[in-house]
Amino acid sequence: MHFLYFDPSIGAMIVQAIVAAVAGIVLFSKGLMFKIKSFFGLIRNDEDLFDDIEIKESDIENKQSGDE
Amino acid sequence: MTSNKRHPSSFRDPSGYIFNKNGVVKRLIKPVYFKQYTSLKETGFFDKLFQNQLLIPHKEERSSATEIVLVPEQIPFITYPYEWSFLQYKEAALLTLKIQKFALEHGYTLKDASAFNVTFHNGQAMFIDTLSFDFYKDNEPWRAYKQFIGHFLGPLLLAHYHGSQSLNLLSNFIDGIPISMLSSMLPFKTRLNPFLYSNVHLLSKFEKKHNDDDHGDFKKQTHLSKKAQLNIVTALYGYIKKLTLSEHSEWGDYYNKTNYSHDAFTSKSSIINKWIKSLEPLTIIDVGGNDGKFIRQIGHNFTQALVCDIDSNAVDFNYKTAKVNHEKNIQPFVLDVLNPTADIGFNNEERASFIKRIKKFNPDVTMALAVIHHMTLTGNIPFNMSAQFFASFSRFLIIEFPTRKDSWVKRLLDVKRDFKDHFGFYDLDNFISGYSEFFEIQDQIPVDNSERIMFLLRRKDA
Numbered sequence: 001m002h003f004l005y006f007d008p009s010i011g012a013m014i015v016q017a018i019v020a021a022v023a024g025i026v027l028f029s030k031g032l033m034f035k036i037k038s039f040f041g042l043i044r045n046d047e048d049l050f051d052d053i054e055i056k057e058s059d060i061e062n063k064q065s066g067d068e
Numbered sequence: 069m070t071s072n073k074r075h076p077s078s079f080r081d082p083s084g085y086i087f088n089k090n091g092v093v094k095r096l097i098k099p100v101y102f103k104q105y106t107s108l109k110e111t112g113f114f115d116k117l118f119q120n121q122l123l124i125p126h127k128e129e130r131s132s133a134t135e136i137v138l139v140p141e142q143i144p145f146i147t148y149p150y151e152w153s154f155l156q157y158k159e160a161a162l163l164t165l166k167i168q169k170f171a172l173e174h175g176y177t178l179k180d181a182s183a184f185n186v187t188f189h190n191g192q193a194m195f196i197d198t199l200s201f202d203f204y205k206d207n208e209p210w211r212a213y214k215q216f217i218g219h220f221l222g223p224l225l226l227a228h229y230h231g232s233q234s235l236n237l238l239s240n241f242i243d244g245i246p247i248s249m250l251s252s253m254l255p256f257k258t259r260l261n262p263f264l265y266s267n268v269h270l271l272s273k274f275e276k277k278h279n280d281d282d283h284g285d286f287k288k289q290t291h292l293s294k295k296a297q298l299n300i301v302t303a304l305y306g307y308i309k310k311l312t313l314s315e316h317s318e319w320g321d322y323y324n325k326t327n328y329s330h331d332a333f334t335s336k337s338s339i340i341n342k343w344i345k346s347l348e349p350l351t352i353i354d355v356g357g358n359d360g361k362f363i364r365q366i367g368h369n370f371t372q373a374l375v376c377d378i379d380s381n382a383v384d385f386n387y388k389t390a391k392v393n394h395e396k397n398i399q400p401f402v403l404d405v406l407n408p409t410a411d412i413g414f415n416n417e418e419r420a421s422f423i424k425r426i427k428k429f430n431p432d433v434t435m436a437l438a439v440i441h442h443m444t445l446t447g448n449i450p451f452n453m454s455a456q457f458f459a460s461f462s463r464f465l466i467i468e469f470p471t472r473k474d475s476w477v478k479r480l481l482d483v484k485r486d487f488k489d490h491f492g493f494y495d496l497d498n499f500i501s502g503y504s505e506f507f508e509i510q511d512q513i514p515v516d517n518s519e520r521i522m523f524l525l526r527r528k529d530a
């Protein structure tokens with residue numbers, strides 16, 4: 001059951017395939033740069049005001065209950 | 069059955085609505101959303117979001133075959149996207165993406181990504197639309213993607229390239245900044261950035277191109293794996309997290325460049341503290357509170373202090389300080405007292421004006437430090453009108469009056485040039501008579517080593 005109470009725009013739905021491909025390349029190259037930088041010891045541990053996207057919590061517990 | 073009057077902002081989503089009963093905000097869920105709600109509840113998804121302080125916690129009050137009623141944790145003062153500083157806006161955007169990724173990983177998706185689904189509570193961004201979640205359908209693109217761009221990425225990009233005033237745009241575009249307008253407003257170099265090109269310019273092109281061929285059968289044409297969608301969300305997160313503002317604050321170092329000596333600052337703080345101690349307020353609003361310097365000098369424990377300022381950068385600095393210090397009771401937001409946030413949306417009732425919200429919040433004390441000369445001399449507001457404004461929402465007012473000898477007042481008067489004489493009324497006597505229409509003077513103390521006088525006023529009817 002879906003509630004399309006606003007127009008998601010068909011164009012915006014189609015374009016996501018390209019956006020995702022670009023995002024994939026961006027993420028891949030970032031990951032690669034990170035690996036290269038850390039290999040040369042260039043990674044600074046700046047204090048971040050915001051966390052990364054992962055939600056830190058008892059993920060293991062959730063996975064276990066999901067596997068049952 | 070439902071005799072409750074729904075809140076005027078709660079009509080878009082057919083899954084349910086918000087209503088107000090005896091001053092308590094509640095949420096009603098209609099049977100059409102029971103399946104989703106039950107799943108979200110029973111899989112512990114809601115609980116996980118509560119534990120991580122991402123979603124406003126709620127308790128189920130009652131449940132029947134026709135309706136379920138939730139009572140969410142109450143939020144004393146809601147701020148809207150056009151009242152957030154850059155950092156606050158950024159946090160709200162990151163929160164939305166974080167929740168979308170988490171939802172996808174657990175078989176759900178956010179069916180909308182409106183910036184109005186987020187507000188600030190206990191010193192952090194909080195998702196407040198409990199019914200925004202739906203089941204994820206395999207290989208379906210994110211329906212709220214365009215909304216996310218118009219509500220979050222757009223304003224943030226405009227703020228990055230054109231300054232923080234751009235964040236105010238959502239007060240005109242309640243459904244997000246139009247993508248074509250966003251695309252045309254961004255500098256050409258953004259077209260050379262693959263991330264920005266695809267997320268803004270290409271999106272705009274596709275939107276225009278496919279505008280006419282939507283016959284409701286788009287499921288056939290669109291297909292996006294979960295992995296691909298997670299890439300979009302993660303890349304957006306990474307980009308927004310690094311986005312900064314490239315301007316400097318007009319007021320950011322206010323206290324370093326004003327006419328305040330150290331003595332004057334200490335004297336002013338001790339006067340405020342003396343009065344606050346006697347009033348024992350639980351709630352305070354500091355109008356023109358800059359970066360929250362004076363609020364943090366208060367020795368008294370209050371439950372919530374709202375600190376507003378016209379300068380988005382000062383608000384930004386204040387929010388950053390509150391975040392680093394984990395101060396949950398200080399809520400900074402952007403406000404122009406000369407043009408406070410208006411009622412907007414359908415019937416002009418969807419998003420309440422500042423005046424409506426602050427009257428409801430009803431702060432025990434209002435502080436207006438170093439504000440009156442700006443209101444009077446820059447805004448040309450007569451004393452009795454600014455008095456009426458302050459009297460409309462709080463019983464006690466602590467106000468600072470800089471006399472004509474004060475260097476800031478002199479500067480403001482000097483820039484008036486030929487019109488300087490029109491401001492001859494700016495003096496202590498006229499201030500007192502204007503404010504006496506609405507307030508009684510409880511106390512008045514001059515600030516040491518300055519040309520300023522502090523007043524403690526009490527509203528006449530109270």
